[in-house]
Amino acid sequence: MDETRKPGLMERLEHGPVICAEGYLFEFERRGYLQAGAFVPEVVVEHPDLVAGLHREFVHAGSDVVVAFTYYAHREKLRLIGKEGLLETMNRQALEIARDVASETGALLAGNICNTNVFAPDDEARRTVRRIFEEQVGWAVDAGVDFIVGETYAYAEEALIATDVIRATGLPAVVTLAMHQLPVTREGCSPADACKRLEDAGADVVGLNCIRGPRTMLPMVEEIRAAVDGQVAALPVPYRTTEEQPSFQSLRDPDYDRIPGGRPFPTALDPFICNRYEVADFARAADALGVRYLGLCCGAAPHHIRSMAEALGRTPPASRYSADMSKHAYLGSEATLKQNADYAKNL
Ligand SMILES: [Zn+2]
Numbered sequence: 598m599d600e601t602r603k604p605g606l607m608e609r610l611e612h613g614p615v616i617c618a619e620g621y622l623f624e625f626e627r628r629g630y631l632q633a634g635a636f637v638p639e640v641v642v643e644h645p646d647l648v649a650g651l652h653r654e655f656v657h658a659g660s661d662v663v664v665a666f667t668y669y670a671h672r673e674k675l676r677l678i679g680k681e682g683l684l685e686t687m688n689r690q691a692l693e694i695a696r697d698v699a700s701e702t703g704a705l706l707a708g709n710i711c712n713t714n715v716f717a718p719d720d721e722a723r724r725t726v727r728r729i730f731e732e733q734v735g736w737a738v739d740a741g742v743d744f745i746v747g748e749t750y751a752y753a754e755e756a757l758i759a760t761d762v763i764r765a766t767g768l769p770a771v772v773t774l775a776m777h778q779l780p781v782t783r784e785g786c787s788p789a790d791a792c793k794r795l796e797d798a799g800a801d802v803v804g805l806n807c808i809r810g811p812r813t814m815l816p817m818v819e820e821i822r823a824a825v826d827g828q829v830a831a832l833p834v835p836y837r838t839t840e841e842q843p844s845f846q847s848l849r850d851p852d853y854d855r856i857p858g859g860r861p862f863p864t865a866l867d868p869f870i871c872n873r874y875e876v877a878d879f880a881r882a883a884d885a886l887g888v889r890y891l892g893l894c895c896g897a898a899p900h901h902i903r904s905m906a907e908a909l910g911r912t913p914p915a916s917r918y919s920a921d922m923s924k925h926a927y928l929g930s931e932a933t934l935k936q937n938a939d940y941a942k943n944l
Contacts, residue, residue: 606705606744606769607801609661610828610889614909617662617707617746617890618655619806619832620897622669623863625651633864635678638666641691642683648691652698658899659906659913660892664707664746665695665737671729673715688733692740699743708737708745710763712775716755718784726755730762744769748806748832749894751775753782753791757798764799771890773806773830776817777844788817789824796825804830807894808845810838811871811879815886822886830890831883835871835901845869845895863895870896873904880908 609615622638625631630640630647641648652663670687692708699706710733716726730747737745745768747759756772763770772795774788782791792803804821805814814833822829836845846862848869856865871879876893883891891909893901903915923930927937 603703603705606662606771607828609705610802614884614889614891615661615705616659616902616906616909616911617664617830617832617892618658618660618897618899618902619664619668619748619892619894620834621648621651621664621666623895624898626863636669637674637678637680638668638670638687638691639680639683641666641670641694642687645690645694649694649698652695653702654899655902656698656702656704657913658902658915659911660704660902662705662707662892663695663699663702664709665692665740665742667691667709667733667737668711668748671710671713671733673713673725673729684732685736688736689740692736692742696740696742705743706741707771708734708740708742708768710734710737710745710747710759712749712751712755716752716758718752718754723754723758727758727762730759734762734766738766738768742768744771744801747772749773749775749808751777751783753784753786753794756791756795760795760798760800769801770799771802771830772800773804773832775808776805776814777808778847780817780843787820789820792821792829793824796827800827802828802830802890804832804888804890806830806832806892807834809843810834810836810845810869811875811882813838813840813843815879815882818883818888819886822888828890829888830892831888832890832892832894833879834894835876835896836866836869837871837875838869866896871901873900876901877904877908880905884909 625640626633675681745763750756795803811833818831842848850861906913
């Protein structure tokens with residue numbers, strides 16, 4: 598065995614939490630480099646430096662993993678927007694960018710496959726989905742990833758196909774389901790039962806990602822933790838979902854009703870974003886349940902990830918700049934407050 602090798606995912610999970618920052622699609626959409634609707638990561642080809650930069654920001658903030666930005670970079674999605682020709686370039690480039698940042702920072706490198714949106718419970722769809730996964734997983738293996746994430750599956754069966762394809766590589770498989778408004782998968786399976794099936798099929802880490810915010814994901818994660826033997830993952834979206842509006846697509850904004858399409862998802866979710874303290878609360882609660890693979894999905898920004906890392910007892914490089922309001926001119930320590938008493942009164 599190579600003595601200088603870095604510990605792999607499963608070894609790290611044995612010793613404590615692993616943090617995985619995601620949410621690249623939303624962040625680049627917000628920054629003006631990716632189109633909402635299409636939601637295809639062309640930015641990896643058009644602005645590779647920016648993608649590398651965001652990977653670095655997330656690692657700086659405490660992410661232990663660099664996930665190659667291949668989410669939705671699959672054949673069906675690209676065919677839909679007439680860009681199938683970019684498929685391989687986009688995947689290989691995303692993997693190369695992520696690999697460079699992972700090796701310069703010592704983070705784990707993850708390949709990424711996701712929901713295809715063409716899964717249906719018939720043999721033709723099953724074959725198509727498997728082909729899509731196999732080609733993306735093949736490129737990830739070529740790039741030397743440490744493990745592969747299969748994520749955002751609303752159908753347990755699609756997640757099972759992903760598990761099967763990833764397992765065939767011999768690399769660890771992190772497979773997560775997306776729970777929409779109903780508390781069951783599209784075929785009617787509870788998240789706990791579906792995760793048990795994924796674990797039995799050989800997934801190394803099972804759980805949930807995306808769609809639900811911390812408040813409406815946590816109870817499901819608790820049930821999953823009780824139902825499976827291995828490691829559990831939880832990567833909510835950092836939005837204030839509620840029992841009545843449990844998914845970020847179902848959120849409605851009573852203060853602003855002139856939104857295109859009538860719903861805040863995906864371009865007017867700003868008033869619902871969790872603050873860093875809510876993210877920290879989630880991290881502590883999930884950690885207390887024994888959930889080790891923790892992260893955030895669409896909507897996440899580096900300040901959220903730093904907050905998650907600090908809640909888990911870490912001090913990532915970005916902690917150097919964590920808030921210290923005692924240094925604030927008007928809201929700071931006794932001494933500064935006294936100095937600025939007249940101003941402070943008016944704040
Ligand atoms: Zn997401």
